[in-house]
Amino acid sequence: MKKYKVAIVGATGAVGREMLRCVFQFNFPFESIKLLASARSAGKEVEFEGHTFVVEELTENSFEGIDVAFWSAGGSISEKYMPYAVKAGCVNIDNTSHFRMDPDVPLVVPEVNAYALKDHHGIIANPNCTTIIMASALNRINEEFDIERIIVSTYQAVSGAGVAGMEELYRQSQEILDGKDPVAKTLPCASDKKHFPIAFNCIPQVDKFDLDNSFTKEEMKMVNETKKIFNKDIKVNATCVRVPVLRGHSESVYIETKKPIDINRVFELLSDSHGVHLYDDIENQVYPMATEFIGDEMVHVGRVRKDLDNENALSLWVVSDQLMKGAAYNSVDIGNKMIELGLL
Ligand code: A2P
Numbered sequence: 383m384k385k386y387k388v389a390i391v392g393a394t395g396a397v398g399r400e401m402l403r404c405v406f407q408f409n410f411p412f413e414s415i416k417l418l419a420s421a422r423s424a425g426k427e428v429e430f431e432g433h434t435f436v437v438e439e440l441t442e443n444s445f446e447g448i449d450v451a452f453w454s455a456g457g458s459i460s461e462k463y464m465p466y467a468v469k470a471g472c473v474n475i476d477n478t479s480h481f482r483m484d485p486d487v488p489l490v491v492p493e494v495n496a497y498a499l500k501d502h503h504g505i506i507a508n509p510n511c512t513t514i515i516m517a518s519a520l521n522r523i524n525e526e527f528d529i530e531r532i533i534v535s536t537y538q539a540v541s542g543a544g545v546a547g548m549e550e551l552y553r554q555s556q557e558i559l560d561g562k563d564p565v566a567k568t569l570p571c572a573s574d575k576k577h578f579p580i581a582f583n584c585i586p587q588v589d590k591f592d593l594d595n596s597f598t599k600e601e602m603k604m605v606n607e608t609k610k611i612f613n614k615d616i617k618v619n620a621t622c623v624r625v626p627v628l629r630g631h632s633e634s635v636y637i638e639t640k641k642p643i644d645i646n647r648v649f650e651l652l653s654d655s656h657g658v659h660l661y662d663d664i665e666n667q668v669y670p671m672a673t674e675f676i677g678d679e680m681v682h683v684g685r686v687r688k689d690l691d692n693e694n695a696l697s698l699w700v701v702s703d704q705l706m707k708g709a710a711y712n713s714v715d716i717g718n719k720m721i722e723l724g725l726l
Contacts, residue, residue: 385413389448391440392455393417396544397477400710401452406431408714418444445470452713468504475506475713482507489610492719493656494521499725506716510603511708512536516633517611518681519700522651528640531617537625537632538588540580541705543569551626554581570624580626588622630672631704642693652683670701678703679711
């Protein structure tokens, strides 16, 4: 089997670290791995599975001889450096939002739309974490019942805001327990005007607002990316909320379908969906919760129930470690799928 020269861009970040783990755990066939980050991290050593990697500074010349790069260093970094990687012949799997809605860039959740990979021109986008998790959970239901509309509320962990988000939750929790006022520096959005405490709190803002329509950018990612992944005009209304969970996103999802819901068939489909684990034992209070699945690549679905008033509607509760299925695992899975399809 061919082995690939791999680079991870943003390797010292919350997602980048998981990308390295996923390359090993999910047997991406590598010959070498180059870890890239900012000049601040250059020279740092990362020990993993008996290997010592030395982090290098990302530059325009980092991609000579690299076959595949996994990116998660922020949209502006992808925008600036990825054209050099494409020019060097490297295939790029990008976890940032920068290229996601570009019509020339496939936006892929492998179990939903792997067919789109064949149209790539050196860049494949990994969707937004909340969107991947929802799309994976809904894929088989959509195939059979034809989803027309989704209303979703998210309960998103602080790790979605990177290492700084996690640090903020730890620090503020300690400040409050010590009887001090919590200091907010990062959330809801580092680049926005105001910051609010996340410890013992919920913040109804993930990313900045689009002042034209009153939704946040995170919410609009769910709206637009869902349509692109499913390749159809599903109506989506999203409310994204940051909650004081360290890692793992949860979503309350309500769907309306063209065909009437057969709930027993929905249970069958969910128990047979690739990458989905169904929990259907409410009598024994069995349902998925975020803290149970840290480091796990599956999408966990529970609380599945038909709407009381609408034959064509259904609610479900979806949980996944967004650093894994929502980011690092999905990216590496795209790479493995491309090899399987002979595209790499
Ligand atoms: P560094 O650790 O050197 O700052 P997170 O979202 O978890 O904070 O991670 C962001 C990742 O993106 C980190 O690996 C970070 O590296 C990297 N990064 C940030 N700015 C740059 C840059 N200018 N060039 C390369 N990598 C960057």
